[in-house]
Amino acid sequence: MTRDRILAAAAEMVHSFPTWDWGALTIRAVARRAQVNESTVYRYFSNERRLRDAVMQRLVQEAGVDLEGLRLENFGDVIGRMFDYLSSFPIASTPVDDPTFTGLDERRRAALVAAVAAAAPDWSDQESELAAAMLDVFWNVSSYERMTVTWKIDPARAASAVAWVIRALHTSIRAGDRPGAPGGPVDQG
Template identity: 50%
Template sequence: MRPPAKVQKKKKAAEPAAPKRQYDSPLRRQQTAETRERILAAGAEIAHHLPAWDWREMTFKAVGQRAGISERTVHRYFATERALRDAILQRLVQESGMPLEHLELRDFAGLTAHLYRYLSSFPPSSQEGVDPGLAALDVQRRRMLLSAVARSSKGWSEAEQEMAAAMLDLFWTPTYFERLGTAWQLDAGRATRAITWVIGLVEQAIKDGKRP
């Protein structure tokens, strides 16, 4: 004799449910990490071909194409292009080998040399679009500096004189003065004092015959 329908339903409800699929498995975590690594590696490759750190071409689409994945997949790992660029920048910092903590002053010169060797792997800034008048003024300024250094560094090679003049030229660059105000919050007086202090050190080194 068959049991009533209600009894059948109760038995069926009492049966254990099938185990749910484990989405957070070790394999899935490994695949997630590998995909993220592909994205960052692709972004770093793109950065090495962008002149003057102009990252306007560092987009979800460009990174996805370089990594061989969809733009949507990149977006799934990084909510915004700012987040993507920040992560790629941290990857480049790791590549450069530059420590961001526990810097000792005695190590600064060597670390700077290491950083410049790394930066030389990036393409130089393009001079296209520079105003002809500004370009001519820049040439005139460099000639004047070279002449001034040459008069105070008898016996130096042209290469040594050029390096010394180039260092002095840095302090005539508005970008460096602006950074003292934006990054270091120095007012115009302190920024000028700091710059003239370093210029004085370079000037004295030239007078003392301390070649670069």
């Protein structure tokens, strides 16, 4: 079916993008990739927004994510599937050329690992690193922007929510609830 061929070609394109910037996912480029005329793509998708929405829906289905059926108790499994799926995409990390930022990032990572290791001295280096990485998720501009821009949460409430999550992580660390423990959401076994 032509619509499926167009979506397959568009999904292949997205899988080759080094970032999630879909600027190159145009009707013209997809038509070329699917070896159809642009008018054929327009027959199924009246504009690029509709094409991109259909491609995103296909990617979500490929990842095995069911947003309508999402429950807190299965969220860890959903994230596991999502991370597994995302690993099939190329990752183009944008290296920071500024030694000030690189140095701060290295010091922050070392400080977080040391803090976790002090709280859980019997943990392996890998376990301490995983827990520190989870804490680091909240200590960056992207998390702040996601909460304050995407979710439209004021900065004070965002800070309060992050403090709540960090307390929960701290409680888990103190209780010896190791990241990736059997039966946990990271366990794919």
